[in-house]
Amino acid sequence: MTKSIAIVGMGVSGLAVLLGLSQLSKKQLAGVTIVCFDDKDHFGRGIPFQEDVDEALINSPIDTISFDYRDMGDFKAWLIAKGYAVDRPYVSRALYGQYMQERGQELLDQLPATVVRKRVDHLTYLSEQHQWQVHIDGEIFGQAFDELHLACGDLPTIDPYQLEGNSDYIRDPYPIKKLKDIIWKDSSVSLIGTGLAAVDVLKWLLNQPVARVFAFSRSGYFPTVRILDGEPFEWVAMTDDKFESLRLEDYFSIEEFEELLEKELQALGFQNWENACETYLASGIEGLRLAETYPEELYRLQALASRVADWFSDLWPRMTHSDRQEYKEIYEKAIINLRNPMPEESADVLIGADKSGRLVVLNQVTDVVANDEEFDIIQKEGEVCKVSYVINATGYHLTKANQKKATLLLQQLLDQHLVQIDDEGGLSVLAETAQIISPRYGTMLNLFAHGELINGVIYQNNSTVKIQQMAERAVAVSR
Numbered sequence: 349m350t351k352s353i354a355i356v357g358m359g360v361s362g363l364a365v366l367l368g369l370s371q372l373s374k375k376q377l378a379g380v381t382i383v384c385f386d387d388k389d390h391f392g393r394g395i396p397f398q399e400d401v402d403e404a405l406i407n408s409p410i411d412t413i414s415f416d417y418r419d420m421g422d423f424k425a426w427l428i429a430k431g432y433a434v435d436r437p438y439v440s441r442a443l444y445g446q447y448m449q450e451r452g453q454e455l456l457d458q459l460p461a462t463v464v465r466k467r468v469d470h471l472t473y474l475s476e477q478h479q480w481q482v483h484i485d486g487e488i489f490g491q492a493f494d495e496l497h498l499a500c501g502d503l504p505t506i507d508p509y510q511l512e513g514n515s516d517y518i519r520d521p522y523p524i525k526k527l528k529d530i531i532w533k534d535s536s537v538s539l540i541g542t543g544l545a546a547v548d549v550l551k552w553l554l555n556q557p558v559a560r561v562f563a564f565s566r567s568g569y570f571p572t573v574r575i576l577d578g579e580p581f582e583w584v585a586m587t588d589d590k591f592e593s594l595r596l597e598d599y600f601s602i603e604e605f606e607e608l609l610e611k612e613l614q615a616l617g618f619q620n621w622e623n624a625c626e627t628y629l630a631s632g633i634e635g636l637r638l639a640e641t642y643p644e645e646l647y648r649l650q651a652l653a654s655r656v657a658d659w660f661s662d663l664w665p666r667m668t669h670s671d672r673q674e675y676k677e678i679y680e681k682a683i684i685n686l687r688n689p690m691p692e693e694s695a696d697v698l699i700g701a702d703k704s705g706r707l708v709v710l711n712q713v714t715d716v717v718a719n720d721e722e723f724d725i726i727q728k729e730g731e732v733c734k735v736s737y738v739i740n741a742t743g744y745h746l747t748k749a750n751q752k753k754a755t756l757l758l759q760q761l762l763d764q765h766l767v768q769i770d771d772e773g774g775l776s777v778l779a780e781t782a783q784i785i786s787p788r789y790g791t792m793l794n795l796f797a798h799g800e801l802i803n804g805v806i807y808q809n810n811s812t813v814k815i816q817q818m819a820e821r822a823v824a825v826s827r
Contacts (some may be wrong), residue, residue, distance in 0.1 A: 351380045354482055354493040356468045356757075357500035358386035359394015361799030363452045364816040365497045367416055368823035370455055376827060382461040383493070385468045385482065386500075392452040395502060395744075397445030400523040403551040405691055406444050407544050408811075409437040409576060413444065415451040417813040423447055437576060438691045464489070470760055471496070478794060494794060495826055497819075498775075498784070501800035503744035504753035508540065509716040511738060517718065518739045521549045535736040538562040538725050540716070542570045542709070546741035547694050553739075554701045561701070562725060562733055564710040565742075567681050568631035570698070573639035574689035578647030585611035586655055591662075600663045602671040609656070609679075616648045624649060625682050632709040633702040635685075636695045646686075653686035660807035661814060665779035669771070687808065708733075744800060747773050764788070767797075774804030782806075782822040796822045 353369070355362045362384065369382060384391075390398060397406075406413060414422045426447050427434050456463060470483035479492040511517040521527060522545070537558055539546055542565040553561050585608045594600055610620060618624045628642050628649060629635060639646055656679075664672070701707035712728035716738060725733040746754060748769050751762055761767045765788035770776040775797045776785040782802060784795045798819055803809040806818060 349379070351495065352491060352493045353380055353382045353495045353497070354480065355382065355384045355497045355499055356386075356471075356482070357394070357498065357502075358384050358391045358452070359499065359501060359799070360396070360448070360812055361394070361499035361501055361801070361815055361819065362386065362497070363392065363415070363448060363455075364812075364819035365499055365796075365798060365823065366452065366455055366459070366461070367816060368820040370459060371820065371823070372827065377460060380460060382459060383464060383482075383489075383491075384456070384461055385464045385466065385484070387467040388465040391463070391465050392449035393445035394448075395522065397441050397448060398523055399442050399445070399525070400440070401525050401552055402440050402442075403555065404441045404524055404548045405438045405694065406441050407438070407571075407574075407688065407690060409574075410434060410439060411437075413812055415448055417816045422451075426450075436693075438693065468500070469756055471757065471766075473764075473766055473789075473795075475789070480795070495796075496794065497796045497798060497822070498801055499798045500755065500757065501744075502755050503746045503800055504750045504755075505740055506742055506745055506747070506750055507740065508742065511716060511718055511723075511740075514718045514723075514738075516723070516737045518737065521545075521739050521741055524549060524552050527552065530737070532556045532558045534559045536560045536562070536734070537737045537739060538564070538710075538716070538723065538733070538735040539739050539741050541565050541741035541743070542568070543741070543743060544571055544688055544690060545743050547571070547690050547698070549739060549741045550701075550707065551694060551697050554697060554706060558706075560706055560708065562708050562710055562735060564713045564725070568709070568711055569629070569681065569685050570632070570635055570690065570695075571685050572629070572646055572650065572689045573636055573692055573695040575639065575643050575647035575650060576692075578644055578651075581616065581648065581651075583612065583655070584615035585609075586652075586659065591659055594659075595662050598666065599668075600666040602667065602674050605663075605675065609652075612652060612655075616652065618645075618649075621679070629682055629685065632711070633699060633707075636699055639692070639695065650686045650689055653683045656683055657687045657808040658814070661809070661818070662779065664807040665805060672772070684808070688810075745773055746775070746801065746804075766792075766795075770804050772804035774800070774802045774806075774809075777802050777805050779805055780821065781825040782818055783825070794826070796826070798822070 355365050410424050414420045466484045472481040480496040481492050482489040505520050628645050714728050715726045717724045722734050723738050766786050768776050768787045777797050782796045784792045784797050786792050799815050
């Protein structure tokens, strides 16, 4: 009997599922049919890698990102074959999207797959048959599916100051190219957010005739600047063997984490976590300048943060809620800033704009208030900064607080209790298999979620490598 598989969403996550399916044996592939759904604008690219301005860079060097994590040199090889220069470590997101699209098409041509370039707007679970019906444009697609993979990472933004509805408030700056329609001359602009998404927007804005750009976030920290070259080292406490032994345990405590972290820090030459943060991290532009002063130390801290994020893919679900909260309060802000660093060339733009006075990083913003023709950015000491536009660059998140802003498809699944939002954000899934946990049916053996949809249960599930590895697990369990 042939097994029918649907993949809903064909960006990074959907392609990762397709890649996982391609690893099946010829005999297994002979027993499946695959249908891939996504609208024509995002098919093969997704949201992060759509056509956009050149300032929007991938934040990983070209030799550390790939369509297939088993061949990390493939993207660089593709660039060379296409005649692109590879003397710079970073290229535009759009160029990586072109690469993904081409490699995805090559894979589709090799598999028993059908492409439907339309957006899915509804799903129906046939509980007696344990199958899924897909609805497009209000009509049922021609076949039911035995297995369905949700890879639609179109998540809502968070509106922290309730500004939505104001004409000069931009709730989502992506794609950045759409901002070209606004007349920026002599305007003052404020950006909510200082993460990687905000950095791309800042760089573009600073190339426009904007009088001044203000940026702020709750943490006040930019990502660190990626250090590409450092002395090689070996792990002492956080070894592969140690990780494999921890994966066999049912419970992982904050005390175990802290013991391992402190041992590793000392082996790397650091006094302790608190001292490392105080010495090598700082808020605002000052934090970017530290890369020039402490490149070797930041290189090691960035590697350590990546190690933590990789381990937590499996260990995070084994921690209690209170332990997770303690981790978030003490470690998470710094781990994210170290694990998701920005390119040096991006930091240079921001440092230069700060020096010229065109970029101002605000501290301790308490509120943003919309008036008739402008916005008031209110700081803790009562100082008010007036701007013409406010851009929300805090990123995309699916939480219980903003689920009503989710896509109609996600809202339908939530309303019918087929899926639920996890306390950590994103959809609840079994971490080992990415199978969705439904409040109505329990664990759904034939419904999987991927990528940003499960960035919550799966810690920092926002790298192509991790998304591919998780998709591979999901495909393996369903065979």
